[in-house]
Amino acid sequence: MFALGCVQALQCHKNTCPTGVTTHNPRLQKGLDPTDKTNRVANYHRQMVHDVEMIAHSCGVRQPKDLGRHHVRLVTENGLSKPLNEIFPI
Template sequence: VGAGKLGLPDNAVVAFALGCDMVNVGREAMLAIGCIQAQKCHTDTCPTGVATQHPWLARGLDPTLKSVRAANYLRTLRRDLVKVAEACGVEHPGLIDTDAVEILDGRTSSTPLREVYGYRPDWGLPSAADRAQIVRLMTTEAPRGGTATPSPTAVR
């Protein structure tokens, strides 16, 4: 499990290519629900109510509105990760390998991620059987009927 500023697609893709099965997102999700980075998390006096247990300050956090914003952030992150995976020619971000990612060395040169970290081919990738299962899951059509459709308020 990867953590630490991996809530943006470009950072998460590097983590997946290096072998993470999933990434934690904290800071970016907090920003999505209204964190202004006042750097008062440890004092229990967060002015937006995001990082506090103080009842009066927590009133500034409307769960109905903020849950929609958090869901939109997560949905967008997932969509963007799948789009990057498709651009790399694979069905899922977990199938991106270290040869598909290059680190820019300057304006005109780059180095494959594999060389930066000294990875061998297939390091960081799921087993062949797991890769086949992931591809099957990602390419199987979703069942019809019974799927939840987002409410009109969720698409703000």
């Protein structure tokens, strides 16, 4: 949504989005330039894929689909971290 130009006006459900991202109002849609936004969204996606792959590799797995709940650690109330699969076992 940010790559499209969302300014978090919190009007998505009202059909009055000032940037034209979430509206059917032709007047408001004029603010949405698809030629510019196409490149921005593509760049965002490309960078997101790269970053998730970097996180996966940092966790010692070959690809993001190999990540598991045991790779995620949460800081508990006592200040220590525990693996997600221990805090919320299946």
